[in-house]
Amino acid sequence: MYKKTFKSVLLAATMLAFVAGPVRLAMADEKAAAPATAGTFTAAQKEEVNKIVHDYILKNPEIIMEAITAAQTKQHEEEAKAFQKNIGKYKDQIYSKDTPVGGNPNGTKTIVEFYDYNCGYCKRAVDDVVNILKADSNVKVYFKDMPILAASSSDAAYWALAAGKQGKYYEFHVALMKSSLPREKETYKKIGQELKLDVDKLQKDAEGDKSIRDTVEKNMEIARNLGIHGTPGFIINDTLYPGYLGLDMMKKAVAAPASADPDTK
Secondary structure (H helix, E strand, O other): HHHHHHHHHHHHHHHHHHHHOOOOOOOOOOOHHOOHHHOOOOOOHHHHHHHHHHHHHHOOOOOHHHHHHHHHHHHHHHHHHHHHHHHHHHHHHHHOOOOOEEEOOOOOEEEEEOOOOHHHHHHHHHHHHHHHHHHHEEEEEEEEOOOOHHHHHHHHHHHHHHHHHHOOOOHHHHHHHHHOOOOHHHHHEEEEEHHOHHHHHHHHHHHHHHHHHHHHHHHHHHHHHOOOOOOOOOOOOEEEOOOOOHHHOOOOHHHHHHOOOOHHH
């Protein structure tokens, strides 16, 4: 996201540079008076353009943040459009009875979280989710493993889903998110032992159960088709909230009716 945003900033800065002041191009004859393209710039002309861009940004640094904000807003709008376009197709899968849940199984307020066990903001979000569940007995959370950051992210997801086969997904999920230990087999076994799971079965399921891998692949497919490209990503009462929300914003989102933006509440 940030590489794409930075490229947008550079492009915007280049365009602003041309607006800010004329580029003094030496023309060999009248035919060269036609608008120049990037491929027709000489080395000297390119150097002059770069200097104009550089000087303009130094004098107007606020344009960087404006460009970044505009790019983020555009991305958010595109994600929201993709979500609204496809949410109907995937509702049964998003709220599948096979998805691990936390909170009230019959709760009418719903949170769906897509996350990665190596995601720093996901680790922060786990406390918010836990606090929401403690404060509101009518909330139900659907957990969607979305391992995108490292190979160990996939392994962590498999072990968490394996714990779910023994009825302890939520407990394993919270413990692993809060753990500062490396995402590796010994950590997963340690958490399994602390939760009094059958660790041998836990490992066997994590390493060999095809249905667990199918679940993760399906989560990834759902995320792609709903425009969720990073973690954490939340669907709260059928409304998409990409990125980390924080406890206050999450409370507002949970309290808001379906498809309402908590910023307007």
